[in-house]
Amino acid sequence: MATVQTPIPFMQLRGGSSRGLYFKAVDLPADRAIRDRVLIAAMSGAGPEDKRQIDGLGGADPLTSKVAIVGVSTRAAADLDYEFVQVVVGGNATDETQNCGNLLAGVVPFAIEAGLLRADASETRARVFMLNSDSICEVVVQTPNGRVEYAGAARIDGAPGTAAPIVCNYMDTAGSACGELLPTGRLIDLFDGVSVTCIDNGMPVVLLRARDLGCTGYESPEQLNADTILKARLENIRLKAGPLMKLGDVQRKVVPKMTLIAPPTAGGVVHSRTFIPHVCHAAIGVLGAVSVATACVIPGTVTDGIAMLPIAGKVYSVEHPSGEFSVTLEIDHAGSLPVVRRAGLLRTARLLSSGKVFIPAGIWNKP
Numbered sequence: 001m002a003t004v005q006t007p008i009p010f011m012q013l014r015g016g017s018s019r020g021l022y023f024k025a026v027d028l029p030a031d032r033a034i035r036d037r038v039l040i041a042a043m044s045g046a047g048p049e050d051k052r053q054i055d056g057l058g059g060a061d062p063l064t065s066k067v068a069i070v071g072v073s074t075r076a077a078a079d080l081d082y083e084f085v086q087v088v089v090g091g092n093a094t095d096e097t098q099n100c101g102n103l104l105a106g107v108v109p110f111a112i113e114a115g116l117l118r119a120d121a122s123e124t125r126a127r128v129f130m131l132n133s134d135s136i137c138e139v140v141v142q143t144p145n146g147r148v149e150y151a152g153a154a155r156i157d158g159a160p161g162t163a164a165p166i167v168c169n170y171m172d173t174a175g176s177a178c179g180e181l182l183p184t185g186r187l188i189d190l191f192d193g194v195s196v197t198c199i200d201n202g203m204p205v206v207l208l209r210a211r212d213l214g215c216t217g218y219e220s221p222e223q224l225n226a227d228t229i230l231k232a233r234l235e236n237i238r239l240k241a242g243p244l245m246k247l248g249d250v251q252r253k254v255v256p257k258m259t260l261i262a263p264p265t266a267g268g269v270v271h272s273r274t275f276i277p278h279v280c281h282a283a284i285g286v287l288g289a290v291s292v293a294t295a296c297v298i299p300g301t302v303t304d305g306i307a308m309l310p311i312a313g314k315v316y317s318v319e320h321p322s323g324e325f326s327v328t329l330e331i332d333h334a335g336s337l338p339v340v341r342r343a344g345l346l347r348t349a350r351l352l353s354s355g356k357v358f359i360p361a362g363i364w365n366k367p
């Protein structure tokens, strides 16, 4: 009898304030073009592009239409390799340009659950090589008695309740996708008469002062999502910024993200609204927050006169629509511009399901 569908083992985890499917690299096709079609079929279904993702597991939201591909690393400096794939909602496409710090939080729990990594007796420390950004993050997961602990007292904005802490220490994130921290070579660029700062410290982001676009920066995501004129202005700027940020034509890419900034209102460094890139985020992405916090510590960016830097300590709190995101930055002030050597973040994750996702054999007929 002909095989009509190909089963592929997967797990689904909440990682930080996102949710995604986690696959072992060896369970997916080696050919990247076929692999991407398989991931689109898993998330969105095998038919024409569909914003509802009704024929797949994506959840019809950029924050849930995400995939992590994990394997044992062959690099001496790392334990695991992690590649992030964004399945574009309604786009019949994947985008591997960006990294995702939320799904990263689930990578080590997944690797332990899937037998790729042995847990230590109380906590497991693993070095994850992130293929999208060519950089390493040290991830620390609670593993009492050698099993992943999901329950705990850590709270992160954008995910309900509390859970066991997962600490992510990012090393050398500058230029993750653009090659340079300030990829246009300038602290400020002018697009369509609006001053912006283009920065990539883990995530390519264009920062804009909300007031320069006629907003306060404190509007709700729903209000901003309904503002079609604002969204068109942001997209025009994004399309011009992308090539100058060395990202090429970004029409079908999910980077750069567009972040509106305003003065903080709750003791943080800055207030933010981030478009990822067409939908306003309910919070802010992990590495997006690192890029925004980094822009705040560099004099001469559009954050001047808006950001309020902490008087003491290393914690930079980026305010967003549903709370704040605390980023611990190790900054080297020796050169002409401050350099962020390490960014530490708290995340949580939870295993939600485990099983097989079925792909039409016409897309991949696994031998």
Ligand code: NQM
Binding pocket: 017, 018, 062, 063, 099, 100, 101, 102, 103, 203, 257, 276, 284, 285, 286, 287, 288, 289
């Ligand atoms: O910035 C949203 C998210 C993200 C990405 C986005 C992320 C990150 O909230 O590291 O985690 O910017 O598309 O998961």
